Amino acid sequence: MKLRRITSLLLVAALAIAGTLTGCGSQPSETTDTPANSGTVAEDIDYANFTIDPSKIPQEKLDTTLYVATSVRGLENPYIVTITEGMDEFCKYLDSIGQKYEKQVLDSGGSNDVEIDNMKQFAAKAKGNAIAYADPNEAAIAPSLAEAMASSGGYIGTAWNKPDDASPQDYDPNWVIHTSADNVTNGKATAKALFDNMGGKGKVFVIEGMLGNTASIDRVKGFEQALKEYPDIEVAHQDTANWATDQALTLVETWLNDTPDVGGIWCANDNMATGALQALDKKNLKGKVGVTGIDANTDIVEAVKAGNVVATVSSNGYLQSGYTLAICYAAWAGLIDPAQMPEEYRVFLTPAVMVTADNVDSYIAEYVDSVPKMDFAKIFSCKAD
Amino acid sequence: MGKEKLAALSITEEFASKIKADNQKERLTKWAPVFVLIALFLVFSLILGGSFASGSNLVSILNQWAIPLLVALGLTFVIMLGSIDLSIDGTVGMAGSLAAVFVLNSRNGNDMGVWGLFLAVFCSVIIGFIIGTIHVKLKIPSFMVSFAFMNICAGIGLLSYGGKPPTIKDEFIASIAKSSFLEIPIITWVALLVFVLCLYIQECTPFGRHIYAVGTDETIPKAVGINVNKVKIKVFTLAGFCFGVAGVLGAIRLGQGQVSIGADLMFPANAAVVIGGTALTGGKGGVVNTVVGTLIMTVLFNGLTMMGVNPNIKTGVQGLIILIAVALTVKRGSTIISK
Numbered sequence: 001m002k003l004r005r006i007t008s009l010l011l012v013a014a015l016a017i018a019g020t021l022t023g024c025g026s027q028p029s030e031t032t033d034t035p036a037n038s039g040t041v042a043e044d045i046d047y048a049n050f051t052i053d054p055s056k057i058p059q060e061k062l063d064t065t066l067y068v069a070t071s072v073r074g075l076e077n078p079y080i081v082t083i084t085e086g087m088d089e090f091c092k093y094l095d096s097i098g099q100k101y102e103k104q105v106l107d108s109g110g111s112n113d114v115e116i117d118n119m120k121q122f123a124a125k126a127k128g129n130a131i132a133y134a135d136p137n138e139a140a141i142a143p144s145l146a147e148a149m150a151s152s153g154g155y156i157g158t159a160w161n162k163p164d165d166a167s168p169q170d171y172d173p174n175w176v177i178h179t180s181a182d183n184v185t186n187g188k189a190t191a192k193a194l195f196d197n198m199g200g201k202g203k204v205f206v207i208e209g210m211l212g213n214t215a216s217i218d219r220v221k222g223f224e225q226a227l228k229e230y231p232d233i234e235v236a237h238q239d240t241a242n243w244a245t246d247q248a249l250t251l252v253e254t255w256l257n258d259t260p261d262v263g264g265i266w267c268a269n270d271n272m273a274t275g276a277l278q279a280l281d282k283k284n285l286k287g288k289v290g291v292t293g294i295d296a297n298t299d300i301v302e303a304v305k306a307g308n309v310v311a312t313v314s315s316n317g318y319l320q321s322g323y324t325l326a327i328c329y330a331a332w333a334g335l336i337d338p339a340q341m342p343e344e345y346r347v348f349l350t351p352a353v354m355v356t357a358d359n360v361d362s363y364i365a366e367y368v369d370s371v372p373k374m375d376f377a378k379i380f381s382c383k384a385d
Numbered sequence: 386m387g388k389e390k391l392a393a394l395s396i397t398e399e400f401a402s403k404i405k406a407d408n409q410k411e412r413l414t415k416w417a418p419v420f421v422l423i424a425l426f427l428v429f430s431l432i433l434g435g436s437f438a439s440g441s442n443l444v445s446i447l448n449q450w451a452i453p454l455l456v457a458l459g460l461t462f463v464i465m466l467g468s469i470d471l472s473i474d475g476t477v478g479m480a481g482s483l484a485a486v487f488v489l490n491s492r493n494g495n496d497m498g499v500w501g502l503f504l505a506v507f508c509s510v511i512i513g514f515i516i517g518t519i520h521v522k523l524k525i526p527s528f529m530v531s532f533a534f535m536n537i538c539a540g541i542g543l544l545s546y547g548g549k550p551p552t553i554k555d556e557f558i559a560s561i562a563k564s565s566f567l568e569i570p571i572i573t574w575v576a577l578l579v580f581v582l583c584l585y586i587q588e589c590t591p592f593g594r595h596i597y598a599v600g601t602d603e604t605i606p607k608a609v610g611i612n613v614n615k616v617k618i619k620v621f622t623l624a625g626f627c628f629g630v631a632g633v634l635g636a637i638r639l640g641q642g643q644v645s646i647g648a649d650l651m652f653p654a655n656a657a658v659v660i661g662g663t664a665l666t667g668g669k670g671g672v673v674n675t676v677v678g679t680l681i682m683t684v685l686f687n688g689l690t691m692m693g694v695n696p697n698i699k700t701g702v703q704g705l706i707i708l709i710a711v712a713l714t715v716k717r718g719s720t721i722i723s724k
Binding site: 075208244253256258271275 | 436441448548550562563638639640641643645646648649687690693
């Protein structure tokens with residue numbers, strides 16, 4: 001044990017020395033080899049239209065094996081699968097510009113410690129030649145993930161959860177960006193769609209996600225904002241189903257016994273909407289009681305098409321992971337300097353797509369039957385206006 | 386001579402009266418879970434009025450009871466051995482996921498119909514058999530083996546559908562979730578059928594008696610030539626069967642296969658078994674106790690959900706009531722040391 005600790009210390013020390021040496025060595029050589037590069041790292045970059053020009057990436061970078069990862073909570077959630085597929089799409093882009101790489105999915109299984117350890121090991125293995133998209137299991141660990149990456153000199157972008165008092169600038173330049181789909185807006189949009197579907201009056205059930213989870217809290221906040229605008233809507237029941245289908249099924253099954261005249265069910269995600277639909281189906285109320293979810297799971301999108309679900313929102317996991325990796329890649333390749341980037345390009349919202357009966361066909365064609373076309377050269381096209 | 390006879394009589398009498406008192410106490414603890422169940426039912430009926438005791442809510446309770454009952458039945462035999470099975474969350478999730486990908490579904494081209502359901506249960510039986518075999522042959526505590534298999538099975542379940550949960554498209558199988566016979570959901574009938582099977586095994590077969598014997602003191606059945614290892618393997622296999630049926634019914638109930646069908650089933654099942662009066666030390670209790678224990682848990686969850694207790698404090702309230710139920714029902718007097 002002691003031996004192991006000493007070796008790991010030595011290893012870290014060696015890495016640190018190597019890191020500083022290569023760090024000092026490579027920067028000037030980049031500027032001399034490719035003078036155009038120095039221009040791109042200037043302050044007056046038009047980030048909104050910034051485009052990766054592969055010819056400006058030094059050949060030695062292209063020949064270095066870049067380690068690419070997404071750090072996620074577990075693959076049982078269909079949304080998270082779109083995150084990993086977004087990485088696959090980005091890796092196709094790396095193929096197209098001739099970048100050597102190795103990709104990896106870091107699965108935390110819902111554990112904070114495991115996620116941090118995974119990131120440390122990944123960063124250590126990559127010796128600074130690493131980029132990662134991380135969905136921190138809880139807000140509190142986002143800085144730890146950034147620190148794990150920063151310690152080896154790699155680049156990381158986080159999504160969804162981070163503490164309010166932490167920002168990517170804390171780990172310049174390694175914590176490149178933090179993005180989030182706008183949960184409050186999404187929760188509010190689905191709630192309004194639901195209330196409109198009910199004709200602006202009636203009783204609703206509210207199914208929350210895991211208590212204390214930022215995404216759930218914000219989505220419910222959005223729901224409550226919408227509720228204020230519709231005075232004739234009454235919340236008959238509100239409880240958590242912990243993001244789980246079976247728990248949502250049990251809740252709705254039970255509630256329908258004392259509130260058979262419910263007009264709509266608002267769910268904080270689609271997994272729970274699936275359970276709500278199943279409970280309605282048992283009472284032959286499917287299609288008669290409006291349901292909304294968030295995430296755009298395949299079965300819920302189909303239910304929107306069939307008229308059983310009013311609305312869902314796609315957070316577009318492909319875009320979240322793919323473009324976050326693209327921005328980190330531009331930083332690693334030296335095309336942008338995160339430390340110089342303005343605040344609004346370090347922390348920003350990513351666009352969401354609301355799926356309703358009106359646009360469900362075009363949504364299915366673009367996002368379900370195929371992976372959406374993404375131009376990873378235009379790295380900031382993932383930023384919501 | 387006469388004096389001796391008197392003394393002998395008084396010892397016999399004393400012994401008899403002690404036995405009588407013990408029996409009385411035993412009867413009381415035996416019925417305590419039933420009283421707790423009735424009390425819960427009355428309290429919820431009083432607070433919630435007619436909607437709790439309504440026919441449709443009783444059907445909901447029966448629906449919600451089926452899967453916890455099946456899981457707890459399997460677990461009861463394992464606990465009666467004095468062992469533990471932590472694989473529940475994984476095995477149930479795996480069986481549910483496999484069932485959904487074996488029948489006509491939205492993810493692949495399989496269409497095995499009802500046989501797909503049997504095959505999924507069979508896979509779970511195999512897992513139970515493997516857990517039991519590793520436990521006795523490699524002499525690894527059941528706690529560790531089953532914990533490992535919880536993860537292995539969850540992994541198999543996830544792999545089977547690759548992250549995007551398959552929706553069951555087989556109309557007959559999907560319709561089972563909605564069907565009922567004599568107002569009782571089919572899913573609950575299946576669970577009751579498995580209960581009758583378990584009761585038969587427990588009461589009417591030598592295997593059933595061996596479980597009690599092994600749970601009480603392994604050395605005694607060993608001394609009379611019972612193959613203790615075989616009994617243990619059979620118990621874990623039986624548990625695998627119960628978990629498998631639970632998983633398959635879970636998938637039918639959801640209309641979808643997901644590993645999370647099994648999530649968070651294990652500890653409530655343990656609590657239900659213990660509340661029902663089966664001792665964690667083994668050798669005592671049985672499946673009838675488990676029926677009552679699982680009903681207590683289901684009625685509790687259902688009632689609290691309907692009451693609309695603030696979700697932030699509901700979990701705490703649940704814990705508190707479980708604690709009270711255990712305190713009322715578990716027979717504590719007989720154990721000198723609890724650990």
